[in-house]
Amino acid sequence: MKAFDSPSAWDRMEAYDATPWAAGDDEEAASAFLAKVADGGPALELGIGTGRVALTLARSGVPVTGIESSPKMLEQLRAKPGGAELDVVLGDFADVPVEGAFSLVYCVYHSFFLLLTQEEQLRCFQNVADRLKPGGAFVLQTFVLTADQYGQNDWTDTMHLGDDEAVLLMSLHDADEQRVNRQQIVLTTSGSRFYPMSFRYAWPSELDLMARMAGLTREERLTGWDGEPFPHPGHVTVYRKSE
The missing domain is CATH 2.20.25.570 (N-terminal domain of TfIIb)
Incomplete structure (x- = not known):
């Protein structure tokens, strides 16, 4: 089955955050969860989009870097208060094309599944592991097909x-x-x-295997940012790099 050109879909949205059916409304809860995991260290968002979560997290005092493939989404991020101050790279987040080491790498709102092959998803895990500090965490917000x-x-x-x-x-x-x-x-x-x-969905067990192949260990899997236990059609999973 031929895939649609997903980046062009985001480029068609003139005001993504003003479209009530397009984005989640969980940035405060997500930011609180991610700030706790980051523990003050620098964070990297894969698929930062318009900065819905990243700007909220940055306001909590966590330094945030982002990767985004859509120029239109990046324009909308830059137009927001604080958006011009974020360090954002335009590129494919499977490659994690940034320098430095991070206490936290995260990917929210099912964006990880925009990587359309298992090979791309595994490459992303491996590149994330390379960018994590010892003891750092990779947090994924995804869903499970019913x-x-x-x-x-x-x-x-x-x-x-x-x-x-x-x-x-x-x-x-x-x-x-x-x-x-x-x-x-x-x-x-x-x-x-x-x-x-x-999108190319992956089962929770498949994500766990990708993590292990990249040298990461699953620490916990929750229904969402509020900490309710799994299972649920949506989940937040924390993978940890060894010290």
């Missing part, structure tokens, strides 16, 4: 329904490749907009 979804070739969800706007999520599923091609379709009285994206 049993109903895994057994389907396609599905449609309603993400948002308003007086003059509806947002549909249409997905095609390739279970063999663990690939989902998805269209976010925005229907309004003035016309339609399409935001295509692709």
